[in-house]
Amino acid sequence: MNLRRDVFQAIADPTRRAILLLVAAQSMTAGAIASNFDTARPTVSKHLQILTECELLKQEQNGREISYHINAKKMKEVANFIEPFRKMWDDRFNKLETIMKKYSR
Amino acid sequence: MEQKTKINAEDGKQELVITREFDLPLELLFKAYVEPDIVEQWMGTKVLKLENKKYGSYQFETTDPKGNKHGFNGTIHEFVPNRKITRTFEMENTPFAVQLEFLEFETLTDDTSKLTMHVVYKSVAIRDQILQLPFAQSINMAHNRIQEIVNKLK
Numbered sequence: 331m332n333l334r335r336d337v338f339q340a341i342a343d344p345t346r347r348a349i350l351l352l353v354a355a356q357s358m359t360a361g362a363i364a365s366n367f368d369t370a371r372p373t374v375s376k377h378l379q380i381l382t383e384c385e386l387l388k389q390e391q392n393g394r395e396i397s398y399h400i401n402a403k404k405m406k407e408v409a410n411f412i413e414p415f416r417k418m419w420d421d422r423f424n425k426l427e428t429i430m431k432k433y434s435r
Numbered sequence: 436m437e438q439k440t441k442i443n444a445e446d447g448k449q450e451l452v453i454t455r456e457f458d459l460p461l462e463l464l465f466k467a468y469v470e471p472d473i474v475e476q477w478m479g480t481k482v483l484k485l486e487n488k489k490y491g492s493y494q495f496e497t498t499d500p501k502g503n504k505h506g507f508n509g510t511i512h513e514f515v516p517n518r519k520i521t522r523t524f525e526m527e528n529t530p531f532a533v534q535l536e537f538l539e540f541e542t543l544t545d546d547t548s549k550l551t552m553h554v555v556y557k558s559v560a561i562r563d564q565i566l567q568l569p570f571a572q573s574i575n576m577a578h579n580r581i582q583e584i585v586n587k588l589k
Contacts, residue, residue: 427458
């Protein structure tokens, strides 16, 4: 439970990315988040646990319920860190694709 | 929108994997890595030498806006047409140690193909530094979906 979670692995999972997008729009309870997925509730809970452990989500006690909201600082850190490197390769590969479309097999 | 180029760089590891799917048949994707004049176009570098064979080597040179020349070179360990290239990559006159690259090319459909580039660095620290290089260099950074949302939260 207290293992150091890998944030990059956390955001590599499509369900966890979808959860982040949902929660980014507004804070939500675990139940409300789970209702957006066909996945079993415990699976969603596991994803929420991972996202919380790597600090992409923060928990807040709201009466009897716990609501989740996004940790913007951490998200920004992760996105900024890797995005320009990805963009550099993406630009190169886009160029490659455009150039090669002029050739025939 | 699903991103065409993906980077998987796990925390604390000295490697990363770049994957990209192309709207190109496998043969054309591979050709882009083999023909020097084509490599020059998409890599934005001058190709001084490119020997596509086992024990072969390559040498690239770029000129920055200030007119300084930067050399890159490596040795080719495996060269299997339309399948794989294994090579080293070194940025000359930089503190970065040489890296090992495994490039794998696969067919997806008749008109699409996929490249998987597995890069191994000397240390975690060097990998993380290299990952941050374009961050320092980029002025016009494109924002991905997550960043757009984060920016709205500021």
